[in-house]
Amino acid sequence: MELANYIETTMKSILKNPIYEVLSEIKITKILKQSNFVKREVGYPPFQIILHFLYMLIMQKRQSTFIKNSDK
Numbered sequence: 001m002e003l004a005n006y007i008e009t010t011m012k013s014i015l016k017n018p019i020y021e022v023l024s025e026i027k028i029t030k031i032l033k034q035s036n037f038v039k040r041e042v043g044y045p046p047f048q049i050i051l052h053f054l055y056m057l058i059m060q061k062r063q064s065t066f067i068k069n070s071d072k
Contacts, residue, residue: 003048007048
């Protein structure tokens with residue numbers, strides 16, 4: 001649980017991200033807790049899932065920017 005607490009603290013304090021704020025407003029954590037992500041034996045903490053989601057969005061943006069700039 002130490003890693004989950006560290007991730008949660010970091011996302012709340014350091015990563016002031018509008019995407020994270022939107023996910024918080026739609027109560028994505030509550031949705032994830034009610035889903036199988038947490039209920040399974042191999043379930044993941046909701047904040048790890050949100051962090052992974054943010055990472056994937058950022059990587060997609062970087063890839064699209066790279067592809068767009070490569071055509072020039």
